[in-house]
Amino acid sequence: MRLPSVAVNLSGKRFVVTYSIAASTIEDANKRAVDLALEQTVEFPADLTPAGDITDHIVGRIESIEAQNEKFLVRISYAEETVGAETTQFLNVVFGNSSIQPGIRVEEFELSESMKALRGPRFGRNGLRKYLNAPTRPMLCTAIKPMGYGPKELAKLAYQFALGGIDIIKDDHGLADQNFSTYNERLERCADAVAEANLKTGYKSIFMPNVSTHAGLLLERAQFAKQKGAGGLLVCPGLVGWDTMRMLADDDALGLPIMSHPALIGSFTTSKDSGMSHYAVYGQMARLFGADATVFPSWGGRFSFSKEECASIVRGTEVELGQMATIFPTPGGGMTMEKIPDMRSVYGNEVIYLIGGGLHRHSDDLVANCHYFREFVEGMA
Amino acid sequence: MRLPSVAVNLSGKRFVVTYSIAASTIEDANKRAVDLALEQTVEFPADLTPAGDITDHIVGRIESIEAQNEKFLVRISYAEETVGAETTQFLNVVFGNSSIQPGIRVEEFELSESMKALRGPRFGRNGLRKYLNAPTRPMLCTAIKPMGYGPKELAKLAYQFALGGIDIIKDDHGLADQNFSTYNERLERCADAVAEANLKTGYKSIFMPNVSTHAGLLLERAQFAKQKGAGGLLVCPGLVGWDTMRMLADDDALGLPIMSHPALIGSFTTSKDSGMSHYAVYGQMARLFGADATVFPSWGGRFSFSKEECASIVRGTEVELGQMATIFPTPGGGMTMEKIPDMRSVYGNEVIYLIGGGLHRHSDDLVANCHYFREFVEGMA
Numbered sequence: 001m002r003l004p005s006v007a008v009n010l011s012g013k014r015f016v017v018t019y020s021i022a023a024s025t026i027e028d029a030n031k032r033a034v035d036l037a038l039e040q041t042v043e044f045p046a047d048l049t050p051a052g053d054i055t056d057h058i059v060g061r062i063e064s065i066e067a068q069n070e071k072f073l074v075r076i077s078y079a080e081e082t083v084g085a086e087t088t089q090f091l092n093v094v095f096g097n098s099s100i101q102p103g104i105r106v107e108e109f110e111l112s113e114s115m116k117a118l119r120g121p122r123f124g125r126n127g128l129r130k131y132l133n134a135p136t137r138p139m140l141c142t143a144i145k146p147m148g149y150g151p152k153e154l155a156k157l158a159y160q161f162a163l164g165g166i167d168i169i170k171d172d173h174g175l176a177d178q179n180f181s182t183y184n185e186r187l188e189r190c191a192d193a194v195a196e197a198n199l200k201t202g203y204k205s206i207f208m209p210n211v212s213t214h215a216g217l218l219l220e221r222a223q224f225a226k227q228k229g230a231g232g233l234l235v236c237p238g239l240v241g242w243d244t245m246r247m248l249a250d251d252d253a254l255g256l257p258i259m260s261h262p263a264l265i266g267s268f269t270t271s272k273d274s275g276m277s278h279y280a281v282y283g284q285m286a287r288l289f290g291a292d293a294t295v296f297p298s299w300g301g302r303f304s305f306s307k308e309e310c311a312s313i314v315r316g317t318e319v320e321l322g323q324m325a326t327i328f329p330t331p332g333g334g335m336t337m338e339k340i341p342d343m344r345s346v347y348g349n350e351v352i353y354l355i356g357g358g359l360h361r362h363s364d365d366l367v368a369n370c371h372y373f374r375e376f377v378e379g380m381a
Numbered sequence: 382m383r384l385p386s387v388a389v390n391l392s393g394k395r396f397v398v399t400y401s402i403a404a405s406t407i408e409d410a411n412k413r414a415v416d417l418a419l420e421q422t423v424e425f426p427a428d429l430t431p432a433g434d435i436t437d438h439i440v441g442r443i444e445s446i447e448a449q450n451e452k453f454l455v456r457i458s459y460a461e462e463t464v465g466a467e468t469t470q471f472l473n474v475v476f477g478n479s480s481i482q483p484g485i486r487v488e489e490f491e492l493s494e495s496m497k498a499l500r501g502p503r504f505g506r507n508g509l510r511k512y513l514n515a516p517t518r519p520m521l522c523t524a525i526k527p528m529g530y531g532p533k534e535l536a537k538l539a540y541q542f543a544l545g546g547i548d549i550i551k552d553d554h555g556l557a558d559q560n561f562s563t564y565n566e567r568l569e570r571c572a573d574a575v576a577e578a579n580l581k582t583g584y585k586s587i588f589m590p591n592v593s594t595h596a597g598l599l600l601e602r603a604q605f606a607k608q609k610g611a612g613g614l615l616v617c618p619g620l621v622g623w624d625t626m627r628m629l630a631d632d633d634a635l636g637l638p639i640m641s642h643p644a645l646i647g648s649f650t651t652s653k654d655s656g657m658s659h660y661a662v663y664g665q666m667a668r669l670f671g672a673d674a675t676v677f678p679s680w681g682g683r684f685s686f687s688k689e690e691c692a693s694i695v696r697g698t699e700v701e702l703g704q705m706a707t708i709f710p711t712p713g714g715g716m717t718m719e720k721i722p723d724m725r726s727v728y729g730n731e732v733i734y735l736i737g738g739g740l741h742r743h744s745d746d747l748v749a750n751c752h753y754f755r756e757f758v759e760g761m762a
Binding site: 001003004006008009035039040041042043044045048049050053054057058081082083084085086087088089091092093095096097098099100101102143145146147148149150153172173174176177178179180212213214215216236238239240241242243244246247262263264265266267268269270271274275276297302303304333356357360361364 | 382384385387389390416420421422423424425426429430431434435438439462463464465466467468469470472473474476477478479480481482483524526527528529530531534553554555557558559560561593594595596597617619620621622623624625627628643644645646647648649650651652655656657678683684685714737738741742745
């Protein structure tokens with residue numbers, strides 16, 4: 001039996017998600033789109049759903065369907081009241097249940113009026129450039145590693161990186177709170193080492209610890225980082241939850257820049273016709289959830305993203321998104337100095353180059369390698 | 382230059398992850414496995430990684446490679462010290478960066494000694510059966526919906542469901558804190574309605590609100606739920622983070638059963654050769670992170686899981702996993718009473734049947750439909 005109608009108080013403001021849908025004909029695509037619009041909202045059969053406001057306005061509305069490259073691009077709008085003020089619920093309406101369906105992919109989303117008030121990144125590109133005293137050039141990032149080293153060895157590396165002029169020296173994302181390298185000791189030693197190097201160089205390098213940990217412990221770790229002189233926070237939203245990153249970004253008492261790392265979110269993009277686009281995950285979502293810099297594996301390294309996919313991420317970091325600041329693409333994943341000229345063709349100067357192992361290979365003098373890296377990049381800027 | 386060696390204090394205890402790897406030859410599979418073992422640990426080129434303990438014990442160790450169905454099953458072991466005591470870091474070592482690689486799929490994991498101390502589900506199958514006074518029969522679950530209804534309409538539905546003998550009456554996962562249905566009012570009305578029905582029926586139905594929300598607000602919502610008489614918590618780990626669910630499960634002051642919902646985690650299983658297996662995600666991970674019942678879409682409904690994939694989830698809910706309790710498969714996603722005889726062939730009595738829209742279709746009398754559902758299931762038990 002169809003459930004009774006009710007009036008729902010709605011503003012009429014809607015946000016739009018563009019999906020690509022695998023289908024053989026436009027009729028088939030339309031049927032899948034209708035199912036999708038129900039699944040993401042009422043999760044109820046159409047013939048049982050209350051008529052009136054719920055069927056007319058709460059159920060997602062198909063705005064357009066367009067054939068494109070053997071798939072169909074479908075734009076569906078949702079009443080902004082289906083989300084309210086919760087970013088978790090935004091993800092839920094955009095792709096909660098439909099993430100389970102093969103052949104449905106989130107390509108892009110647009111925010112509605114009330115969502116545009118979301119703060120997003122605290123620093124963004126302009127803020128981070130001021131913070132790091134780097135008005136126009138590309139910035140440099142590396143990670144202390146490998147896992148297994150203790151805080152002393154890692155701090156020694158951090159010192160050398162900072163002496164060499166690397167802007168952001170981060171924990172490798174695999175460094176957590178292990179008995180061979182506890183979070184607290186590593187953080188203190190590395191932050192001190194970077195501060196000491198800064199006194200010598202006059203640069204403003206920062207140490208960025210990985211705060212991805214237990215739900216009940218993470219904020220404490222971020223506060224300890226702030227207290228001990230960390231210059232930013234590395235967060236893996238796939239490990240700790242997307243909104244946890246947003247919470248850190250919104251914390252005025254912390255006030256630190258945030259770099260997002262892709263650990264465990266890779267499955268969104270391993271299928272060509274399911275999941276979410278690179279643009280949406282590494283561009284729009286990283287930004288919506290407060291990252292100032294978004295790490296992803298660039299083409300030509302150990303991973304399989306194409307040059308076009310990386311370029312789409314760049315667009316996602318700078319496309320209009322409410323009033324949110326643009327953020328820095330931070331391509332890594334097996335980059336070397338030799339690859340920078342090609343990378344430059346996509347990233348230009350608005351980039352943080354992340355080079356890990358490659359920085360150790362140029363010569364036996366790590367500080368000299370860092371200097372070379374910095375001069376090489378500055379020379380091209 | 383190869384980095385200097387250090388001694389790392391390790392117990393020798395290791396945990397094992399089984400991956401399936403897409404490769405054309407066993408040599409190719411071996412090469413991918415070597416890269417995977419580096420990627421998940423030191424994330425450093427092999428020739429630069431310190432010799433000794435780090436190369437020998439910290440880097441993942443390939444235990445076996447075996448051809449299977451045009452893929453290769455690769456077992457890799459990791460020192461338990463790479464994880465320490467953090468479940469977030471466990472996910473990171475298991476699949477952090479490799480989630481980005483197409484053609485690598487986590488099939489299964491085994492815990493090492495120290496991880497076996499993890500608590501896992503608070504209730505598990507036995508505990509939930511006692512809690513719900515259902516010693517041997519399958520249990521019944523439904524969701525209040527649709528989105529757009531207010532707390533009064535939803536509480537009326539909850540009352541009818543409870544009168545009809547549904548054990549677990551949960552928020553639809555799309556109900557959050559919307560202006561047409563705020564979390565607090567909905568929770569109070571629905572918990573009261575279910576309690577009132579219980580007084581009439583003598584049953585022990587529970588109301589289970591959806592606490593998936595902002596990182597800084599979620600615990601408060603769970604505490605409010607406890608205080609107002611909710612009988613359990615619905616959690617979407619894809620929206621709030623896996624370890625956030627573990628935190629709720631471990632909270633002795635809450636002490637409530639937890640049902641996990643698959644919103645936004647579907648992309649782990651939409652590709653056949655990437656991501657994670659149904660067994661690992663909906664069975665092992667749900668359990669490791671504290672769910673007492675794991676919702677997933679059963680075969681033959683609106684989603685595409687096969688009967689074999691659903692059977693594998695059942696195995697994941699009951700396979701030996703440290704000292705963790707077994708948990709309930711909770712198949713839903715378009716189930717109807719007509720499908721129960723076929724479902725029974727896979728789920729037997731150790732199941733929570735989740736029927737949403739289908740419960741409204743049997744006749745125009747919702748309470749009678751619930752009674753019929755319960756009697757139907759009890760008659761087969």
